[in-house]
Amino acid sequence: MNSPPPKLKSTPFNARPNSPPHAGGIEDVGTTFNPLCSALLTDLYQLTMCYAYWKANRHLQPSTFELFFRKNPFKGEFTIFAGLTEVIAFIRNWSLTRKDIDFLESTQALGAHVDSNFFKWLSKLNTDDVKIYAVKEGTVIFPKEPLIRIEGPLAICQLLETTIVNLTNYASLITTNAARMRNAAGEKKVLLEFGLRRAQGPDGAISASRYSFMGGFDGTSNVLASQMFGIPCRGTNAHSYICSFTSLKDVTSSILIKNNNNDDDNNNKNDDDDRDINNQQFIDSILKRRKEMNWENTNEGELAAFISYARGFPNGFLCLVDTYDTLSCGMKNFLLVAHALYDLGYTPKGIRLDSGDLAYLSIECRKMFKTYSEKYNIPSFEKFIIVASNDINEDVLTAIEEQGHEINAYGIGTNLVTCQKQPSLGMVYKLVEINNEPRIKLSNETVKMTIPGKKQIYRLYSKNGYPLVDLMTMINEDPPVAGKKILCCHPFFEKKRVYVTPSKVESLLENCTITSAAKSLLELKQHVKKSLSSIRPDHLRTLNPTPYKVSVSMNLYTYIHELLNKELPIPELS
Numbered sequence: 001m002n003s004p005p006p007k008l009k010s011t012p013f014n015a016r017p018n019s020p021p022h023a024g025g026i027e028d029v030g031t032t033f034n035p036l037c038s039a040l041l042t043d044l045y046q047l048t049m050c051y052a053y054w055k056a057n058r059h060l061q062p063s064t065f066e067l068f069f070r071k072n073p074f075k076g077e078f079t080i081f082a083g084l085t086e087v088i089a090f091i092r093n094w095s096l097t098r099k100d101i102d103f104l105e106s107t108q109a110l111g112a113h114v115d116s117n118f119f120k121w122l123s124k125l126n127t128d129d130v131k132i133y134a135v136k137e138g139t140v141i142f143p144k145e146p147l148i149r150i151e152g153p154l155a156i157c158q159l160l161e162t163t164i165v166n167l168t169n170y171a172s173l174i175t176t177n178a179a180r181m182r183n184a185a186g187e188k189k190v191l192l193e194f195g196l197r198r199a200q201g202p203d204g205a206i207s208a209s210r211y212s213f214m215g216g217f218d219g220t221s222n223v224l225a226s227q228m229f230g231i232p233c234r235g236t237n238a239h240s241y242i243c244s245f246t247s248l249k250d251v252t253s254s255i256l257i258k259n260n261n262n263d264d265d266n267n268n269k270n271d272d273d274d275r276d277i278n279n280q281q282f283i284d285s286i287l288k289r290r291k292e293m294n295w296e297n298t299n300e301g302e303l304a305a306f307i308s309y310a311r312g313f314p315n316g317f318l319c320l321v322d323t324y325d326t327l328s329c330g331m332k333n334f335l336l337v338a339h340a341l342y343d344l345g346y347t348p349k350g351i352r353l354d355s356g357d358l359a360y361l362s363i364e365c366r367k368m369f370k371t372y373s374e375k376y377n378i379p380s381f382e383k384f385i386i387v388a389s390n391d392i393n394e395d396v397l398t399a400i401e402e403q404g405h406e407i408n409a410y411g412i413g414t415n416l417v418t419c420q421k422q423p424s425l426g427m428v429y430k431l432v433e434i435n436n437e438p439r440i441k442l443s444n445e446t447v448k449m450t451i452p453g454k455k456q457i458y459r460l461y462s463k464n465g466y467p468l469v470d471l472m473t474m475i476n477e478d479p480p481v482a483g484k485k486i487l488c489c490h491p492f493f494e495k496k497r498v499y500v501t502p503s504k505v506e507s508l509l510e511n512c513t514i515t516s517a518a519k520s521l522l523e524l525k526q527h528v529k530k531s532l533s534s535i536r537p538d539h540l541r542t543l544n545p546t547p548y549k550v551s552v553s554m555n556l557y558t559y560i561h562e563l564l565n566k567e568l569p570i571p572e573l574s
Helices: 044-055 084-093 098-106 116-123 154-159 161-185 201-214 223-229 239-243 279-292 300-312 326-343 358-376 379-383 394-403 521-533 554-567
Strands: 062-069 131-135 148-153 190-193 318-320 350-353 385-388 409-412 427-434 455-461 467-474 486-489 497-500 504-507 509-511 549-552
Touching: 044 116, 044 154, 062 154, 062 161, 084 131, 084 161, 098 116, 148 154, 148 161, 154 161, 161 190, 161 201, 161 394, 161 427, 161 521, 190 201, 201 223, 201 521, 239 300, 279 300, 279 326, 300 326, 318 326, 326 350, 326 358, 326 379, 350 358, 358 379, 358 385, 358 394, 455 509, 467 486, 467 497, 467 554, 486 549, 486 554, 497 549, 549 554
Parallel strands: 190 409, 318 350, 350 385, 385 409, 467 549
Antiparallel strands: 062 148, 062 427, 131 148, 131 509, 455 467, 455 504, 486 497
16 A cells, blocks of 8 residues: 655755755555556457457467657657556556456447456466566666566557556656756756646646656646655746735735744844834835835735735745746846845745746846846845746757756746647557467567567666667577677668677666556656766757667577568568
8 A cells, every 4th residue: 555645845946955855656566557558458459359368268478579669759859767666556456346347248349349358367367476577767778678568468468558648758758858848948947837727637647747856857737647746846826816906905914923034134224123013004105115116006916915924934935026027027026025025034936927027028138137136235135036937848948058047946837748849759569479489579670670578677887887879689598708809780771780889788677566666756867867867968958869789689680580581471572
């Protein structure tokens, strides 16, 4: 069973903790977070094939399937593997209930054509004999590499296909997208996932929150995801809140308690005056300074909204400042209210920009913070955080970084969770061995041809610590050895080959039994960061990345081409 979700703690909006207070994630692999992940979450043809196997008495034949993808997403040269925790949980819990069997029997596609004994057999089917080998979740991986190898009886391995692809395709895509955005923004910027309302349904939204955090984001606006996975939750206010106020008359009366605990020595306050002040006194202090600054033309409704919000969150005062006009209105109203809070001993946080030229506006806002800070001798005002949102994607992040800016944090929604550049990774699950005999899928397109047989993957490193090539070998081959020259071949093109003498060899495919302990979400996040740091930067860059080599051993190359010659019909011209 999952442990109870941790209690949410108050965390600064711009915090980037090394160990989020509640980022433990799912500790028990035995339970999936999505109740839709049942045995019936599959395509009908998996069941019709299963029945055909059963009728032909082939359902128990030993088989091997591999999960891989054919092309890196987003025109890049790397992908992050994600979703393995959920795959193991799904396989561990796979079974067909009595209700499931009854439904299958009632369907036109199966019930009218299938021997009733098949349903009896199906009701007892389990995954006890299934073995899983996989690349560690959160690892940087490349096309054609087997990410998961499933071994077991043919029928059950076939029935697992659709759900395994579903659980890894979107997860790997989102994690990769998040990692690319982290790379574009730099390590010091806070990245917040704001995509709940734009996601493809509730399950898509939950997955997006989980895997964007794993890929390098720092928090989410999704409260349910925060509860489920311990991801730090962030949020302030929206335009509707500000527009709901029309004048200072909308501000209800209240008492503001003096705090006397802000970050600066306040040279402007009277230390002898410890009285709490009421609402009108607070407003009067703001209006007095408003007149002093000659800012009396700012929108009064917005000012009222800021005052009201300050009342509720005096130590978390962060406002959306672009409802009417950022520089001539929103910024001025924010500074007036922030100063009044400061006089009471509170520490306001900053602003959010949601429209306009974000780089330019952030610079101008920082100038206003500095000017105001110097005028009233409040050093902390110069350090207010600036959060930017508004249809931000990887290209925008790159452009903003190139332009120079003063943004501390980004809120990213649509372009993160929908992966607008590429909506699908294209995971596939293919049979590579049956009855210990290799199988290959042929195609007129080389990219769609499979690499037969059980394989192992090794990452070969150079002397500078970066990997040079990933090498696939036959399962019964001796592994490559550090310091020994190895011939690395393209699986299908003879002339594409290279010698490599690795300084280090890393085995990537590991035995992962269905009872394996799951890694926490924070551990997976840390592994993503570690794996990315091990890859040469030119492979990771957005513009014209250097292709990474994935090769096969000479033995596997020979094996492939012997099978090609056997299986590929020779055309005859006439």
